[in-house]
Amino acid sequence: MGEEFQFQTQTYKGVINEGQSSQDAEFGGFREAYVMTIYVRKIGFPVPQVGQKLTARGKVLRIVQVQSDAISYSLLLEDPNK
Numbered sequence: 001m002g003e004e005f006q007f008q009t010q011t012y013k014g015v016i017n018e019g020q021s022s023q024d025a026e027f028g029g030f031r032e033a034y035v036m037t038i039y040v041r042k043i044g045f046p047v048p049q050v051g052q053k054l055t056a057r058g059k060v061l062r063i064v065q066v067q068s069d070a071i072s073y074s075l076l077l078e079d080p081n082k
Contacts, residue, residue, distance in 0.1 A: 005038060005056035007048070014040035016056055036061060036077045042068075048075055 002013035017037040038056060052063050054077070061077035068074075 002040075003056070005054055007052075007054040008046060012040060012045060014038045018057065038075045038077065039072055040075065041072050043071075045073065048073055053080060 003016045004011050004013055005016065006012075015038070017039070036056060036059075038054075048063055048066050050063055050066060053060055054063070054075075055061070056077070060080060062080040063075050064078050065076035066073060067076075
C-alpha cells in the first residue's frame with residue numbers, strides 16, 4: 001500500500017499527500033514554497049529527524065516537522081532551497 005519514496009538510500013512505501021503550497025516573499029518578488037506530507041508506518045522505518053532529506057515523486061525534499069502516533073510518522077516536507 002502507498003507510493004514509494006527514498007530515505008537514507010532505502011526505498012519505503014507511504015501515503016503521500018501533495019498540494020499545499022504557499023508563496024514566500026523574497027527580494028524581487030515571490031517564490032513558491034513546495035509542501036508535501038508523507039505518512040509512513042514506524043515498523044522498519046528509521047526515526048526521522050528535522051533537516052534530513054528524502055526523495056518523493058522525483059523531488060528532493062527536506063523534513064521540517066515530524067509528528068508521531070502509536071503506529072506511524074507524519075513527515076511535513078518542503079523544498080530544501082527555501
